[in-house]
Amino acid sequence: MNIVVILKQTPDTESVIRIAGDGKSVVTDGFKWVINPYDEFAVEAALKIKEKHGGKVTILSYGPQRVVEAVRTALAMGADDAVFIDEEHLESCGRIKVAQAVAAAIKEMSPDLVFCGSRAVDMDMAQRGPMVAEFLGWPHLALATSIECDGKTVSIQRSLEGGKVTQESTLPVLVTFGGSHAVWNPRYASLPGIMKAKKKPLQNKKLADLGLDAAEFTPEKAKVRVVSLELPPERKPGKIIDGGLDTEGKARELVRLLHEEAKVI
Amino acid sequence: MSKCVCVIAEYRGGNFRRVTHEVASEGRRIADALGVPLQAVAVGSGVAEKAAELGRYGVEKVFVADDPALEGYIAETHTPIVADLVQKCDPAVVIMPASVDGKDLGARLSARLLAGLVQDSTEIVVENGKIKAKKPIYAGKCYCWNEWADGEMPLISCRPNVMGCLAPDESKSAQVDKVEVTLPEARSSVKSLELDTSGRVGLSGAETIVSGGRGLKEAGNFSLLEDLAQVLDAAVGASRAAVDSGWRPHADQVGQTGKVVNPNLYIAVGISGAIQHLAGMGSSKYIVAVNKDADAPIFTKADYGIVEDLFQFMPVFVEELKKYKSSCS
Numbered sequence: 001m002n003i004v005v006i007l008k009q010t011p012d013t014e015s016v017i018r019i020a021g022d023g024k025s026v027v028t029d030g031f032k033w034v035i036n037p038y039d040e041f042a043v044e045a046a047l048k049i050k051e052k053h054g055g056k057v058t059i060l061s062y063g064p065q066r067v068v069e070a071v072r073t074a075l076a077m078g079a080d081d082a083v084f085i086d087e088e089h090l091e092s093c094g095r096i097k098v099a100q101a102v103a104a105a106i107k108e109m110s111p112d113l114v115f116c117g118s119r120a121v122d123m124d125m126a127q128r129g130p131m132v133a134e135f136l137g138w139p140h141l142a143l144a145t146s147i148e149c150d151g152k153t154v155s156i157q158r159s160l161e162g163g164k165v166t167q168e169s170t171l172p173v174l175v176t177f178g179g180s181h182a183v184w185n186p187r188y189a190s191l192p193g194i195m196k197a198k199k200k201p202l203q204n205k206k207l208a209d210l211g212l213d214a215a216e217f218t219p220e221k222a223k224v225r226v227v228s229l230e231l232p233p234e235r236k237p238g239k240i241i242d243g244g245l246d247t248e249g250k251a252r253e254l255v256r257l258l259h260e261e262a263k264v265i
Numbered sequence: 266m267s268k269c270v271c272v273i274a275e276y277r278g279g280n281f282r283r284v285t286h287e288v289a290s291e292g293r294r295i296a297d298a299l300g301v302p303l304q305a306v307a308v309g310s311g312v313a314e315k316a317a318e319l320g321r322y323g324v325e326k327v328f329v330a331d332d333p334a335l336e337g338y339i340a341e342t343h344t345p346i347v348a349d350l351v352q353k354c355d356p357a358v359v360i361m362p363a364s365v366d367g368k369d370l371g372a373r374l375s376a377r378l379l380a381g382l383v384q385d386s387t388e389i390v391v392e393n394g395k396i397k398a399k400k401p402i403y404a405g406k407c408y409c410w411n412e413w414a415d416g417e418m419p420l421i422s423c424r425p426n427v428m429g430c431l432a433p434d435e436s437k438s439a440q441v442d443k444v445e446v447t448l449p450e451a452r453s454s455v456k457s458l459e460l461d462t463s464g465r466v467g468l469s470g471a472e473t474i475v476s477g478g479r480g481l482k483e484a485g486n487f488s489l490l491e492d493l494a495q496v497l498d499a500a501v502g503a504s505r506a507a508v509d510s511g512w513r514p515h516a517d518q519v520g521q522t523g524k525v526v527n528p529n530l531y532i533a534v535g536i537s538g539a540i541q542h543l544a545g546m547g548s549s550k551y552i553v554a555v556n557k558d559a560d561a562p563i564f565t566k567a568d569y570g571i572v573e574d575l576f577q578f579m580p581v582f583v584e585e586l587k588k589y590k591s592s593c594s
């Protein structure tokens with residue numbers, strides 16, 4: 001079974017977000033870059049399926065050179081090889097263009113399964129997976145919190161507001177991963193894994209190598225544009241309920257404040 | 266010919282979901298600002314009978330695809346059907362729910378219609394006839410305003426419980442145009458759909474949330490929070506530490522890699538307030554923190570802080586609340 005995992009590099013979730021001078025982008029100095037956590041779940045799920053059914057796991061990513069580090073990390077987790085769409089400005093061309101480039105790269109590999117995170121922790125647009133599936137003309141199953149694969153079909157569970165769904169598809173299919181760390185428990189890259197990863201094959205591809213016309217991939221083609229960024233309003237410092245009260249006194253005071261001041265009970 | 270605003274309705278278990286009413290209300294506002302009609306698209310099993318109801322929220326006309334095979338959302342089947350209906354509307358703007366299924370459908374539609382999509386918008390404005398949409402990024406650590414290139418059709422999904430809802434006008438109903446459904450050939454299907462009928466409040470729509478963290482020490486101690494939740498008619502959430510420890514199901518995780526919530530009242534108990542947790546609940550209207558460590562970062566975000574051992578404080582707090590509640594009734 002051949003599995004492609006689409007991977008995006010994002011700032012670490014610890015990152016403090018500051019707005020840059022242009023008012024439209026964030027200050028990236030000092031960011032620690034990591035594999036998007038949801039894509040990491042996808043890598044883990046792919047490795048588990050490979051362990052059961054054999055085959056190979058290929059990492060597919062794109063963007064500036066810094067992303068290669070995230071790709072190497074996924075190889076160190078146990079993926080076999082990687083394809084890197086070496087186009088620094090791909091993301092500035094808009095999400096539709098990214099999905100078209102990714103779909104073109106996948107077509108060349110004709111895998112049985114394509115996995116990716118259900119969303120990225122930076123822009124949180126939750127669109128890459130379903131878009132790629134549409135461009136491939138494939139079905140997709142979204143937001144898996146568990147997955148079973150018997151070699152011919154895949155079935156997943158997903159939760160939705162007030163319920164649970166089980167969905168199934170024949171191969172090839174694209175699956176996006178939801179859930180949390182507790183569900184997927186992605187493995188760490190081991191030291192030997194990191195050493196091996198350095199030698200694993202990583203192919204660089206330009207848009208032209210994927211049969212795409214680079215002239216169609218410019219920032220002017222982006223349909224959606226960022227106008228401005230703003231930070232959420234600062235919360236006013238709150239009050240610690242103390243005043244020398246005992247536990248009961250504090251509880252009573254809290255009830256009073258929630259009722260009289262906040263008016264939420 | 267003036268184009269319309271098109272709303273994609275979400276229909277499940279025999280009813281339009283509340284978020285559909287919110288999106289229709291928002292659609293009405295945008296249509297009025299643009300001076301164009303408001304139309305809708307509704308897909309599902311049995312939806313034709315209900316479709317006229319959307320008129321109460323200002324929808325003038327609904328294009329409907331009704332077929333038993335459309336019970337339960339599956340992207341491969343729903344996308345081409347919804348896309349065809351949207352094209353029948355010939356819209357200037359399409360808005361839809363940023364629900365679990367809505368975001369999935371939106372992404373697929375974006376590729377199919379080659380329409381630029383902004384997901385999970387919290388505010389839409391019309392300026393000089395052009396649409397701008399705001400959305401949270403980095404799990405609410407920042408907000409991003411987006412616009413569309415000239416001649417592009419905005420496709421926007423709207424975050425539930427944010428945009429508000431018009432008071433329904435029971436005297437109005439929408440014109441229903443039932444369209445013949447051609448089901449696409451599909452390799453994927455819904456095997457089962459289990460809806461929770463317990464009436465328990467879900468995290469996403471809850472007005473009050475009581476969340477517990479590592480400070481709870483073990484799964485059984487969450488009963489302290491369940492008691493409080495019962496008195497307040499609240500949902501129970503958890504930090505990642507509590508979920509990773511196996512004390513709570515993953516669906517209860519609040520934060521950057523869990524649910525982003527915005528209740529009126531969020532009570533954090535035994536939670537330190539890590540940046541990933543704050544990202545998920547920082548937009549709550551009021552925050553209460555109970556923590557024995559006065560230096561815990563959660564207190565920098567809390568409107569009301571209680572520095573106490575939670576095992577001592579919580580039972581007393583629940584009793585005081587009960588007393589207060591019974592004095593009200």
Ligand SMILES: Cc1cc2nc3c(=O)[nH]c(=O)nc-3n(C[C@H](O)[C@H](O)[C@H](O)COP(=O)(O)OP(=O)(O)OC[C@H]3O[C@@H](n4cnc5c(N)ncnc54)[C@H](O)[C@@H]3O)c2cc1C
Pocket residue numbers: 013037477478479480481503504505506507518519520521522523524534535536537538539540541542545555556557558561573574575576
């Ligand atoms: C990629 C990534 C994603 C993440 N996503 C999330 C996310 O979505 N949501 C999330 O919550 N976290 C997330 N985290 C984890 C986050 O960094 C913290 O580790 C986590 O939030 C800590 O949970 P906690 O506050 O329950 O535990 P701790 O940080 O251990 O805090 C426990 C608190 O309980 C208090 N306490 C202990 N005993 C008592 C007592 N008897 N009475 C009163 N107070 C007591 C302590 O003083 C302490 O402040 C993520 C981390 C990473 C790396």
